[in-house]
Amino acid sequence: MPLIPGAHYIYLGDTARLPYGAKSQATIARYAVESARFLEGRGCEHLVIACNTATALALEEIRGAVGVGVTGVIEPVVAMASGKGVGSEVLVLATAATVESHAYRAHCAAHGLRATEKACPLLVPLIEEGWLDREVTREVVRTYLREALESCSPRLVILGCTHYPLIAGLIREVLEELGSGAEVLDSAQVTSVAVAEGVRRDGDGGGTFECFATDSVEKFRRLGSGFLGQEILGVELLDLGG
Amino acid sequence: MPLIPGAHYIYLGDTARLPYGAKSQATIARYAVESARFLEGRGCEHLVIACNTATALALEEIRGAVGVGVTGVIEPVVAMASGKGVGSEVLVLATAATVESHAYRAHCAAHGLRATEKACPLLVPLIEEGWLDREVTREVVRTYLREALESCSPRLVILGCTHYPLIAGLIREVLEELGSGAEVLDSAQVTSVAVAEGVRRDGDGGGTFECFATDSVEKFRRLGSGFLGQEILGVELLDLGG
Numbered sequence: 001m002p003l004i005p006g007a008h009y010i011y012l013g014d015t016a017r018l019p020y021g022a023k024s025q026a027t028i029a030r031y032a033v034e035s036a037r038f039l040e041g042r043g044c045e046h047l048v049i050a051c052n053t054a055t056a057l058a059l060e061e062i063r064g065a066v067g068v069g070v071t072g073v074i075e076p077v078v079a080m081a082s083g084k085g086v087g088s089e090v091l092v093l094a095t096a097a098t099v100e101s102h103a104y105r106a107h108c109a110a111h112g113l114r115a116t117e118k119a120c121p122l123l124v125p126l127i128e129e130g131w132l133d134r135e136v137t138r139e140v141v142r143t144y145l146r147e148a149l150e151s152c153s154p155r156l157v158i159l160g161c162t163h164y165p166l167i168a169g170l171i172r173e174v175l176e177e178l179g180s181g182a183e184v185l186d187s188a189q190v191t192s193v194a195v196a197e198g199v200r201r202d203g204d205g206g207g208t209f210e211c212f213a214t215d216s217v218e219k220f221r222r223l224g225s226g227f228l229g230q231e232i233l234g235v236e237l238l239d240l241g242g
Numbered sequence: 243m244p245l246i247p248g249a250h251y252i253y254l255g256d257t258a259r260l261p262y263g264a265k266s267q268a269t270i271a272r273y274a275v276e277s278a279r280f281l282e283g284r285g286c287e288h289l290v291i292a293c294n295t296a297t298a299l300a301l302e303e304i305r306g307a308v309g310v311g312v313t314g315v316i317e318p319v320v321a322m323a324s325g326k327g328v329g330s331e332v333l334v335l336a337t338a339a340t341v342e343s344h345a346y347r348a349h350c351a352a353h354g355l356r357a358t359e360k361a362c363p364l365l366v367p368l369i370e371e372g373w374l375d376r377e378v379t380r381e382v383v384r385t386y387l388r389e390a391l392e393s394c395s396p397r398l399v400i401l402g403c404t405h406y407p408l409i410a411g412l413i414r415e416v417l418e419e420l421g422s423g424a425e426v427l428d429s430a431q432v433t434s435v436a437v438a439e440g441v442r443r444d445g446d447g448g449g450t451f452e453c454f455a456t457d458s459v460e461k462f463r464r465l466g467s468g469f470l471g472q473e474i475l476g477v478e479l480l481d482l483g484g
Contacts, residue, residue, distance in 0.1 A: 016269045017259055022370070024458040027258045125367035128264070136381050143378065216266040 002207060003196040009209045010042055011050075013224070014240065016214035019124055020053040021095025021161070028097065032058035033065045034240050038212075040066045046199050049073060052160045052187060053095050056103035069198075073162065074107050076194035077187035081156050082111035084183075091148055091182065092117045093171070094160035095124065104160055116152040120144045120161075127163045128223065137167065141174045149178055157182045165189070166227070212238040244449060245438040251451045252284055253292075255466070256482065258456035261366055262295040263337025263403070270339065274300035275307045276482050280454075282308045288441050291315060294402045294429060295337050298345035311440075315404065316349050318436035319429035323398050324353035326425075333390055333424065334359045335413070336402035337366065346402055360390040362403075369405045370465065379409065383416045391420055399424045407431070408469070454480040 002009070012035050014020075020028050032054040039047055046069045049055045049062060055072030063070050081090055090113050092104040099119040108115035123144075126137045157175065159165055165186045172184050209232075213220040217235040224232045244251070254277050256262075262270050274296040278289055288311045291297045291304060297314030305312050323332055332355050334346040341361040350357035365386075368379045399417065401407055407428045414426050451474075455462040459477040466474045 016265060022461075023258060024461075027457050121371050122364075122367055122373075125364055129363050131364075134385075136378055136385065139378050139381070143376075215269050219264075219266075 002209075003192050004199060004207070006207050007199070008207060010039060010044055011209070011211045012039055012238065013211070013213045013220055015216065015220055016240075019095070020051060020057075021097050021121065021124060023097060025057045025097075025101065028054060029058040029061040031240075033061055036062045036066050036070070038238070038240065040068055042210075044068060046071070046195070048191065048195055050162055050188065050191075052162060053097045056094075056098040056101040071191065071195050071198070073187045073191045074103055074160070077158055077160075077185055077190040078104070078107040078111055078113070079194075080190050081108070081158060081185060082113055084156060088113050089152055089154045090115045090156045090158060091152055091154035092158045092160045093120050093123075093144070093148075093164060095119065096121050098160055104158070116148060116154065117160075118144055118148040120164075123167070124161065124163045127166050130226075132167055132170070138170060138174060141167070141171055142178070145171075145174055145178055145180075149180060154180070154182050157184050159184060159186050159188075162188045211235040214238050214240055244451075245434050246441060246449075248449050249441070250449065252281060252286055253451070253453045254281055254480065255453070255455045255462055257458065257462055258482075261337070262293060262299075263339050263366060264363065265339060267299045267339075267343070270296060271300040271303040273482075275303055278304045278308050278312070280480070280482065282310055284452075286310060288313070288437070290433065290437055292404055292430065292433075294404060295339045298336075298340040298343040313433065313437050313440070315429045315433045316345055316402075319400055319402075319427055319432040320346070320349040320353055320355070321436075322432050323350070323400065323427060324355055326398060330354060330356050331394055331396045332357045332398045332400060333394055333396035334400045334402045335362050335365075335386070335390075335406060337361065338363050340402055346400070358390060358394040358396065359402075360386055362386045362406075365409070366403065366405045369408050372468075374409055374412070380412060380416060383409070383413055384420070387413075387416055387420055387422075391422060396422070396424045399426045401426060401428050401430075404430045453477040456480050456482055 014035050017031050036047055049072045052073050055074050059072045090108055092115050096119040099117040104117055105115045122140050131137050168184055175182050213235050217237050220235050221232050256277055259273050281289055291314045294315050297316050301314045332350055334357050338361040341359040346359055347357045364382050373379050410426055417424050455477050459479050462477050463474050
């Protein structure tokens with residue numbers, strides 16, 4: 001059930017050039033701006049950068065490149081974290097590029113929170129492989145969390161990558177096993193609520209959902225249906241020139 | 243010590259668009275042809291496609307796009323396997339895209355060998371993370387090999403991805419643990435010997451090594467030095483327009 005029932009959703013997955021998480025700022029910004037311009041050209045009135053890495057490294061470039069409103073996935077979840085009133089220490093799990101940008105640290109500092117940022121580069125490949133419940137995935141999560149908890153005692157853990165919510169339950173279990181009572185916040189979920197509060201609505205009926213991918217539409221359909229929790233039917237192949 | 247001491251080596255890493263292993267044939271062929279044309283333009287007299295995925299999915303396109311000789315990493319290792327005379331059953335470990343292309347199966351069949359192809363999508367991320375000796379990596383290798391050995395009893399295992407030689411020792415240990423006496427062949431090593439036998443030599447002195455990368459030269463230097471076993475100094479940033 002979409003949060004904005006009457007909306008016309010257009011989703012673009014830059015699957016030919018993913019993952020962004022291990023690339024440089026210049027490359028990520030170039031790719032993200034190309035995608036944003038395409039979406040504006042399709043008539044989008046509001047853009048959501050549904051990727052923490054692109055938000056962390058390219059939000060300002062995207063805002064400068066298009067004429068419509070742009071929401072990233074970092075600010076809404078940090079604002080919610082600061083409103084929780086449960087202490088100032090936050091652990092952020094994210095890709096290498098997001099961590100190296102220190103975007104979460106800067107946003108948290110602006111809200112009076114102290115962020116420890118932990119790069120978890122193996123989680124996206126494990127999730128893409130579909131190993132959501134495997135012991136190997138649990139051991140990788142355990143390794144990352146144990147390393148992170150050596151230097152902080154957070155009350156909140158932010159899932160700073162849109163893949164991670166698929167293993168949120170496992171992350172909660174490992175936190176508990178390691179003696180942490182931290183609450184887990186999903187940046188994507190918080191962002192979608194923030195967007196729903198901010199955009200105009202055309203009513204409750206007639207919403208549509210269009211999908212574009214820059215590589216194999218078949219793979220996009222398969223993985224995307226898992227993320228969305230319902231089957232994605234039409235996906236159009238898009239060439240961004242890369 | 244280079245196998246062709248007098249040669250001028252030019253290496254291009256398309257790091258902005260890697261990994262190729264999970265992308266479609268059309269996208270991989272487009273990227274690989276762009277790289278090949280760049281190298282021919284730099285004066286290369288012979289191209290080595292030092293990537294199993296690009297060899298499996300784009301060798302013919304590359305041969306059609308350039309006027310110089312092109313060697314892939316699949317044919318040499320399969321020819322060597324067939325010359326071993328140790329039975330007709332071969333297990334190939336590779337990326338998802340290489341496996342889906344069935345390039346190894348076709349080459350093996352042409353040499354009278356029967357290939358079982360096993361996709362191992364987590365091995366590249368684990369190797370890029372530097373987890374070469376971790377228990378998690380051993381468990382992932384164990385999982386893939388156990389699944390593969392359910393349907394075959396190979397005498398030879400081909401490492402069908404240029405990342406895998408960095409964990410060749412671990413792969414040998416797990417094969418032994420699972421009761422397999424298979425010998426492990428490294429496609430990159432066999433290919434370089436085949437290339438050295440086939441090209442003209444300018445003598446033993448004056449060889450050079452030039453490096454290009456399409457993304458962060460810093461990361462390329464770090465990872466590339468690990469692969470090469472010696473420090474890479476000058477790396478030039480290259481924009482292929484993607």
